[in-house]
Amino acid sequence: MDNSTLARPAVPTGAGPAPTPPGPTAEMAAWLSAFRPADLTPAARAWARACLLDWSAVTVAGSAEPLSALLRDELAPEPASRSSGARIVASGGRRAGLADAALINGAMSHALDFDDVHRRMHGHPTVAIAPAVLALAEDLGASGDQLIAAFVAGLEVAGALGAMMDDAHYEHGFHATATVGTVAAAAGCAQLMGLDPERAAWALSLAGTQAAGLKANFGTMAKPLHAGRAASNGLLSARLAARGFTARPDGLECEQGFGPTLSTAFAPAPFRPDPAAPFEVEEVLFKYHAACYLTHSAIESLKTLRAESGIGAEDLERLVLHVPVTHTRVCDIREPRSGLDVKFSIRSLAGLTLMGADTAALDLYTDATARDPKVAELRGRVEVDPRPVGTSPRHGAAITLTTKDGRTFRAEANVGVPATDLAAQQGRLETKARAIAPPVIGEARAEAMIAAAAGLDGAPDLSALLDAIR
Structure with a gap:
């Protein structure tokens, strides 16, 4: 007999489990x-x-x-x-x-x-x-x-x-x-x-x-x-x-x-x-910088500070990047060996930004940049402080920069906010x-x-x- 023709027993109203909603x-x-x-x-x-x-x-x-x-x-x-x-x-x-x-x-x-x-x-x-x-x-x-x-x-x-x-x-x-x-x-x-x-x-x-x-x-x-x-x-x-x-x-x-x-x-x-x-x-x-997006708030903070204060690489004594902890597992390559590595080296990018490098320029990210002794020297002055910044636990960043003459500057940015001016x-x-x-x-x-x-x-x-x- 074709089982498809068998009548199904009626289910009393209210009996049995409720239908599982679609997932x-x-x-x-x-x-x-x-x-x-x-x-x-x-x-x-x-x-x-x-x-x-x-x-x-x-x-x-x-x-x-x-x-x-x-x-x-x-x-x-x-x-x-x-x-x-x-x-x-x-x-x-x-x-x-x-x-x-x-x-x-x-x-x-x-x-x-x-x-x-x-x-x-x-x-x-x-x-x-x-x-x-x-x-x-x-x-x-x-x-x-x-x-x-x-x-x-x-x-x-x-x-x-x-x-x-x-x-x-x-x-x-x-x-x-x-x-x-x-x-x-x-x-x-x-x-x-x-x-x-x-x-x-x-x-x-x-x-x-x-x-x-x-x-x-x-x-x-x-x-x-x-x-x-x-x-x-x-x-x-x-x-x-x-x-x-x-x-x-x-x-x-x-x-x-x-x-x-x-x-x-x-x-x-x-x-x-x-x-x-x-x-x-x-x-x-x-993206308006040709590097890992998690580096962009730090770059923007430094660009703003550099534009407003005139501080440059030659003034740097110590730079602390206050960034979410996830950055340390994604974009904190300590010793980049290639142009691709530089895109994921937030310390290198901080130094390059202070040097006035165009972080949107594709030809910045080369093996030569990774080996540049000036970039390496600046990278050594950068520390990463992993902690949430403001109300943006993933994308925000703040910086504390100390100059060789003892001045301290702070800045903050968050690139994790979609544009409103289309x-x-x-x-x-x-x-x-x-x-x-x-x-x-x-x-x-x-x-x-x-x-x-x-x-x-x-x-x-x-x-x-x-x-x-x-």
């Missing part, structure tokens, strides 16, 4: 399946355009880094097809399969560590999400509005899931860009593909089971690889789920799932409980783009890139942006 995986999947470009607010659109402009600029600039050439040669060697797959940024039209293109572009965009960050995610959102949704959008012939919606959707998951993982995930040694970023990339791709809730949940769970990345590799080429792998695995997860490749419907929160396994403080929470709340994309923080922010991002993109693609294409990112709303396709950064 984060199911809630995210349902939201992704229903979310459309029409649901975007003007503010979310503006923030997304800013993110995609900044990502384009740092990816173009990062394409000139040695790790980028290694990845291109391994995953898209010439002669390669120029008529199929997704485009690799700043490669003269070279293409690769979608997942490989997402990997290459993702790693290139994080090569300089000059890309945006997100407080609740505990990592770098755009370098994980944008390469995945852009490769997929190119393949699908998506519009600018569809790209923006997919990107915003991925970032919504990044912020919410990162908050559920708590600080414990990052502090234990996991790089959230690699872990949470993989799930976020899958979310953006699932939204773009229009997956139903069941398949969207599979995509999130498939991404969660592939997520990895360790902070021990900060300061090496492995760190940018985290971003590339996140984009690639997230894209693959969504495409496999679309084909019917199964995974648990609750893979983010179930026992031995993503959250409970990777964080001792994982706390499932309702996903986007207030539909009218601002989107997570509106919390993105952009026009001014856009201006700073365009200035940044004009500084770092032209050496690779020329001034004309850099201007075309800026215009294309600004014109994504309503664009019927992505050809203007893709042609500018090809």
Whole structure:
């Protein structure tokens, strides 16, 4: 007999346990399946355009880094097809399969560590999400509005899931860009593909089971690889789920799932409980120094002090950096040996700032800077005092500087606050783009890139942006 025809016994009213409410995986999947470009607010659109402009600029600039050439040669060697797959940024039209293109572009965009960050995610959102949704959008012939919606959707998951993982995930040694970023990339791709809730949940769970990345590799080429792998695995997860490749419907929160396994403080929470709340994309923080974001408040404090008092490196007797304790495990490389190390050496960066160095200049971060005896001498005068600063336990910093003639100066800054003047922010991002993109693609294409990112709303396709950064 076909058991499906058997009648189920009635359950008396009020009897038995209440139905289990859907967990984060199911809630995210349902939201992704229903979310459309029409649901975007003007503010979310503006923030997304800013993110995609900044990502384009740092990816173009990062394409000139040695790790980028290694990845291109391994995953898209010439002669390669120029008529199929997704485009690799700043490669003269070279293409690769979608997942490989997402990997290459993702790693290139994080090569300089000059890309945006997100407080609740505990990592770098755009370098994980944008390469995945852009490769997929190119393949699908998506519009600018569809790209923006997919990107915003991925970032919504990044912020919410990162908050559920708590600080414990990052502090234990996991790089959230690699872990949470993989799930976020899958979310953006699932939204773009229009997956139903069941398949969207599979995509999130498939991404969660592939997520990895360790902070021990900060300061090496492995760190940018985290971003590339996140984009690639997230894209693959969504495409496999679309084909019917199964995974648990609750893979983010179930026992031995993503959250409970990777964080001792994982706390499932309702996903986007207030539909009218601002989107997570509106919390993105952009970089204006080409180094680890945790160094930026200290740099800003010193820049302000130097500008207001005229104090320079020649005056320094002793400098104390009062920073959150997490800095000592992320950006306090005592003896940097390479340009990449310098990006994670807060003491070196403090000395360079006092010397008047341009910490936004890409050519500052070289092996020669790491070996510079003047930088080393100043670094030896810098102490790190690990403690929370003000009301910002993660991003704030304060400094106490003592001069050789006995004067003491203090300053404080907090770069962990999102911008409120979006026009001014856009201006700073365009200035940044004009500084770092032209050496690779020329001034004309850099201007075309800026215009294309600004014109994504309503664009019927992505050809203007893709042609500018090809």
